[in-house]
């Protein structure tokens with residue numbers, strides 16, 4: 001089998017892992033249920049021909065153009081700011097647990113500081129905890145979290161190797177969007193987490209994560225497909241997993257975005 005064919009099959013298997021349809025290649029070979037990893041979602045009943053707009057897989061794909069570069073000043077280590085002085089992710093989590101800087105603290109069951117190794121190469125940022133996250137104190141553990149885990153598996157990154165967190169660390173009531181003052185109160189925690197982890201790449205999922213991290217009002221659609229920078233660290237923007245659950249058509253563009261993040265990780 002040629003290299004390009006093997007690559008195409010690998011790509012299609014990853015699409016399957018993300019919930020895409022089975023595909024029949026020109027010689028009748030189907031990349032579908034029998035090729036799937038056991039953890040993949042159930043296959044749809046039908047098979048579909050490869051759409052002509054399906055991105056071709058080339059190891060040498062050029063990266064998208066540079067986007068926004070946001071470089072907020074970091075705090076002064078010698079100042080009395082406890083967030084800036086926190087020397088570990090556990091230290092930040094302790095400060096978050098005691099935080100009462102915005103009204104979200106009134107409704108929370110648990111704070112959800114984020115989780116993952118301090119030396120993670122990838123930081124994934126979502127919007128804010130939902131019900132299950134609030135109940136458990138862990139990020140992305142509901143249905144959206146299951147999908148995120150699959151997305152990470154598709155680029156061969158076990159979830160345990162990724163630092164996963166949110167823009168706000170307490171659940172907004174009824175899962176409403178976090179408000180401006182809540183985001184502003186919480187961002188210093190995220191900034192310090194990124195400072196401590198020093199990831200190679202950041203993946204911001206959804207409009208709230210993208211706009212808050214890059215301090216912009218541009219839409220998610222406008223922000224995708226560029227390599228932005230946060231304090232010099234490449235930032236890739238993609239759809240939020242919860243949005244993918246509502247609109248499976250966004251799985252393919254998400255996969256394209258995640259592949260870019262994977263390429264940056266490997267570069």
Ligand code: URA
Pocket residue numbers: 126127128129130133138139140141142144145166242
């Ligand atoms: N949605 C998010 O943005 N974050 C979570 O942790 C869970 C769902």
